[in-house]
Amino acid sequence: MKKCSNTCCTRFYNVKNWLIERCDDLLNLFYPRLCIGCGEILNKHEQDLCLTCLMQLPVISESKLIENFIEERFYGRVNIEEAISYLYYEKETMSQHVLHEIKYHGGKELGYRLGKMFGEHVRRAWFQQVDALVPVPLHPNKLKQRGYNQSEWIAKGMAEELNVPVWTDILERSVENPTQTKKNAIERWENVRGIFQLNCNRDIEGRHLVIVDDVMTTGSTIEACVLPLSTVKDIKISVATLAVVD
Numbered sequence: 001m002k003k004c005s006n007t008c009c010t011r012f013y014n015v016k017n018w019l020i021e022r023c024d025d026l027l028n029l030f031y032p033r034l035c036i037g038c039g040e041i042l043n044k045h046e047q048d049l050c051l052t053c054l055m056q057l058p059v060i061s062e063s064k065l066i067e068n069f070i071e072e073r074f075y076g077r078v079n080i081e082e083a084i085s086y087l088y089y090e091k092e093t094m095s096q097h098v099l100h101e102i103k104y105h106g107g108k109e110l111g112y113r114l115g116k117m118f119g120e121h122v123r124r125a126w127f128q129q130v131d132a133l134v135p136v137p138l139h140p141n142k143l144k145q146r147g148y149n150q151s152e153w154i155a156k157g158m159a160e161e162l163n164v165p166v167w168t169d170i171l172e173r174s175v176e177n178p179t180q181t182k183k184n185a186i187e188r189w190e191n192v193r194g195i196f197q198l199n200c201n202r203d204i205e206g207r208h209l210v211i212v213d214d215v216m217t218t219g220s221t222i223e224a225c226v227l228p229l230s231t232v233k234d235i236k237i238s239v240a241t242l243a244v245v246d
């Protein structure tokens with residue numbers, strides 16, 4: 001078969017791209033994509049959040065992170081090397097809309113993108129000697145129902161920036177517990193105690209693992225993950241959550 005010349009190919013791809021862009025424009029005209037934060041129509045280069053909302057994300061400053069206010073939540077409970085979050089989580093604000101989109105409305109790609117931003121934010125000062133990221137697992141029934149684990153997608157985004165693997169075969173959630181929303185600190189702990197087990201064929205002795213979750217409130221879910229892991233010899237555990245309730 002006769003091979004097409006380079007010029008011909010370039011023209012074909014230019015026309016193809018032009019057609020794709022016009023189809024996108026038309027689709028956007030009838031079914032505009034809206035910003036999760038403010039509800040305004042997104043331009044074609046924006047995804048999920050408009051640039052204004054992206055700039056207004058309530059990112060926790062490095063100076064605040066250095067105060068270790070997240071790590072302090074685990075004092076007297078479990079040993080944690082480092083604990084970092086990216087955003088402040090507040091009800092009825094953009095951070096809640098973003099986290100709900102990731103968790104309840106299929107926004108796994110948004111979770112991945114924010115995970116990447118989180119990874120870029122922390123890689124200079126934190127998690128220098130880390131072996132892997134371990135997302136908080138969902139119960140298999142919940143995973144089937146939702147179709148994805150939001151914490152895993154956040155971890156995948158972070159992993160790309162931190163250049164470490166994501167291990168999903170370390171922990172398993174054996175109990176399908178009710179949602180933690182509307183529970184106080186004691187009820188939250190009672191709700192998650194003993195629901196995670198080690199399920200690991202890997203040699204994780206002496207490893208430094210980072211548990212990744214979407215939102216941290218009292219830290220009880222993370223604590224329930226740390227307890228079975230802390231039975232492993234010489235293991236080091238850190239924590240990264242996309243958002244934290246201040």
Ligand SMILES: [Zn+2]
Nearest residue numbers: 035038050053
């Ligand atoms: Zn917006």
